[in-house]
């Protein structure tokens with residue numbers, strides 16, 4: 001019984017991770033970053049998307065896909081939502097909602113500490 005439970009838990013976590021990963025790939029592939037930023041922080045006048053409510057994100061994407069927008073600025077989104085499937089929208093919404101900033105792998109080593117006053 002315990003084993004079965006762990007197995008289900010594992011499947012659930014793997015599934016959750018893959019939605020995030022697929023969402024990330026879609027985000028890159030569809031060029032969303034060119035307006036909303038690589039860190040989903042929003043560039044220029046475009047809104048940030050990181051950690052926003054999943055339901056709202058998918059609601060908006062589905063509306064854009066149906067060619068519905070509330071103002072002229074939003075019309076820009078319509079072509080970008082046009083080709084998305086329900087599953088794509090689900091995955092993108094998971095990615096936006098759960099977004100965690102990845103640390104740049106090539107960071108400077110900040111563990112180095114200087115000693116003394118530099119001797120001057």
Ligand code: HEC
Pocket residue numbers: 026027030031032033034035036046047049057058060061073074076077080081092
């Ligand atoms: C050419 C620039 C551009 C690209 C590319 C783009 N967007 Fe947008 N996005 C916008 C604009 C403009 C709005 C509307 C902002 C407003 O409401 O004033 C918007 C709004 C949104 C919203 C609703 C946010 C809100 O606050 O209501 C979501 C979700 C979104 N975009 C997701 C995406 C995704 C996912 C992609 C890639 C498939 C994408 N966008 C690609 C410009 C862009």
